[in-house]
Amino acid sequence: MNKICFLDKDGTLVDNSQYPEIIPSDKLLKNDVIEGLQYLQKQGYKLIIVSNQSWVSKGKHTIERTKQIFESLITQLKEYNIHIEEYYFCPHLRSMHCECKKPNNKLILEALKKYKGDPKKSLIIGDMDRDIIAGKRSGIKTVLVQTGCGKKFLDCDPDHIITNLNAIGEVIDEQNTKEHNKF
Ligand SMILES: [Zn+2]
Structure with missing residues (x-):
């Protein structure tokens, strides 16, 4: 079984501060995420992005353009x-x-199955209540970041709240210590 870290895109990995004037695309929040992602990877987490892209149905981006953004x-x-x-x-x-x-979780469940994810060891990181709810519905740990819209959702009852993705080490270290103390 694998450890999976699900990542929201807009507001968590990329800048969404210009929304609604500019639809969030591929402007990476470099100073907020690189160290955190490298840390997660070092800890053995598979990284998978799960994102709402209703822009497609709103006619703002084609499916092709959306895929290009993810690829970029x-x-x-x-x-x-x-x-x-x-x-x-x-x-x-x-x-x-x-x-x-x-907050529905079909995509998370699909990915957990495909990548043999252990829900008990997996987590989701996002900046909105819908990320946290989707995580809870999937039985995985939930972490709210305060980048993007995160500050508006501090009361959505996540397992952890961190400044930005780079601070994820605090959460994982704490969890590892708890696990260790069980034995
Ligand atoms: Zn859908």
């Missing part, structure tokens, strides 16, 4: 020796009532 992000991260296993996105609108749009 993956290429940028490769320069820091960070490997993204796969990315999943939901192209639908909330009104379409699909099962893949967070």
Whole structure:
């Protein structure tokens, strides 16, 4: 069984501060995420992006353009020796009532199955309540970052709140210590 770290894209990995004027794309939050992603990788986590991209249904981005954005992000991260296993996105609108749009968790469950993820050892990192709810529904640990919209969702009851993705080490270290103390 594997440890998987699910990553939200907009506001967690990339800048969304210009929204709604500019739809978040591939502008990596370099100073907030690189160390954290490298740390997770070193700890043995597979990194998988799970993202809501309703821009597709809103006609703002085509599926092709959306895929290009993810590919660009993956290429940028490769320069820091960070490997993204796969990315999943939901192209639908909330009104379409699909099962893949967070807070629904179809994509997370699919990835857990495909990559033999152990829910007990897996987590999701995101900046919105929908990330946290999707994580809880999947039985994985939930971590809210305060980048993106994170500061608006401090009361959504995540397992942990951290400044940005780079601070994920605090959470993992704490968990490792707890595990260790059990024995
Ligand atoms: Zn969907």
